Amino acid sequence: MTSIKLKTSLPGPKGLAALERRKNLLPAGLARSTDVVVERAEGALVWDVDGNQLLDFAGGIGMINVGHSNEKVVAAIKKQLDKYIHTCTLVTTIEPYLDLAELLNSVTPGDFPKKTLLACSGSEAVENAINVAKYYTKRNAVLCFEGAYHGRTLLTLSLTSKYALFKKGFGSFVPDIYRIPAPNMYRGIDGMTEEQYINYCIKKLDESFISQVDPDSLAAIIIEPVMGEGGFLSMPAAYLHKLRQVCDKHGIVFIADEIQCGAGRTGKMFACEHSGVIPDIVVTAKSIGAGMPISATTGRAEIMDAPHPGGVGGTYGGSPVACVAAIESIKILQLESFLKRVNEVGEIIRLTLEGWKEKYPLIGDVRGIGAMRLVEFVKDRNTKEPDADATLEIIRDAVAHGLIMIRAGLFSNCIRLLPPIVITDEQLAEGLQVLEDAIIRAQEKRKL
Structure with missing residues (x-):
């Protein structure tokens, strides 16, 4: 069973209509990192207004450690x-x-x-x-x-x-x-x-x-x-x-x-x-x-x-x-069991990201502590020149495949991973695979 279930392209028809309303009603300076229009959310899952089921790796920019709609x-x-x-x-x-x-x-x-x-x-x-x-x-x-x-x-x-x-x-x-x-x-x-x-x-x-x-x-x-x-x-x-x-x-x-x-x-x-x-x-x-x-x-x-x-x-x-x-x-x-799970989630992410760093030259660094993890993208590993364009491209690709993400970094060339700690191992693996696939496509495009 996959957690990501897409019924339409992202955004779908209802999502597009809501985004048009946003454009007309809200200030242009109120930016957004994705085109996801939320209908409901629970745990590490988000459902959009078109019935698509997505995984959340942004967590409201680290706002939902205990999960969406915690009972x-x-x-x-x-x-x-x-x-x-x-x-x-x-x-x-x-x-x-x-x-x-x-x-x-x-x-x-x-x-x-x-x-x-x-x-x-x-x-x-x-x-x-x-x-x-x-x-x-x-x-x-x-x-x-x-x-x-x-x-x-x-x-x-x-x-x-x-x-x-x-x-x-x-x-x-x-x-x-x-x-x-x-x-x-x-x-x-x-x-x-x-x-x-x-x-x-x-x-x-x-x-x-x-x-x-x-x-x-x-x-x-x-x-x-x-x-x-x-x-x-x-x-x-x-x-x-x-x-x-x-x-x-x-x-x-x-x-x-x-x-x-x-x-x-x-x-x-x-x-x-x-x-x-x-x-x-x-x-x-x-x-x-x-x-x-x-x-x-x-x-x-x-x-x-x-x-x-x-x-x-x-x-x-x-x-x-x-x-x-x-x-x-x-x-x-503050529960010991919760903090233990934080470290378990963080270790799964750490090992995965370090494996990516060995395989993909587009990745300059992976770092973090606990379940606060990040990937930094560069044009060249020697010069460490930031690649903000690739970062944005990867996020858009991942979101289009059902993974909610957000950027970070002084040069806007990093992707932060802040999934709700209640995420399951299966959901975590699925989300990481979506992100890796997006990285692969971005790298192939650049022939690195």
């Missing part, structure tokens, strides 16, 4: 809807907000008192983290990294890298933001060992505190322990420890953006746990809500308590419907 999450939402929808935490106290905050305070790294502020999006959570850090330190400067993605609000867009895709035309941006290169083990410096390259990156970090900003002026350093949009770049443990040391020495707030790499995706509840580095603030969103719009800023109590009463919050932050969904999602995400 426990759906049941919790329905139960809450029968009680009340929302009364606003700025007006009343909502117990699901307290329950979720208590849970997040307990599961995030660090054996110290913590507090949690809830919001609706990852951008809001990052912005809350930065604002709280500024208030606490009484400083304005923030250090971030090339390739990072932190959101689309004015402040978070200022932090985000990849100018042409995300920032072009939206300036001017927030001042006192400093950006330096992040370690990229695939695109390191020729002739250097990994250790030498990491030491070089640490040296350049120290130099940036002379050439760009005095560390005593920094309110926060924000980093994704594994970059998402930047191309699934795992930050070396030594580099994260260096950042932690700098923060400790100069009273800087260390913020870990775990929006995409957290929620169990890497085989641990939080990606920073792989290094042993404990942030002052952890930012979460995406899969903690299992599809519901919710995010969290969880940090040291003394930092989170810094703003004056009324200084933080929002109308919809901590919606009880979203909170109960997140509670059920996190209960699943």
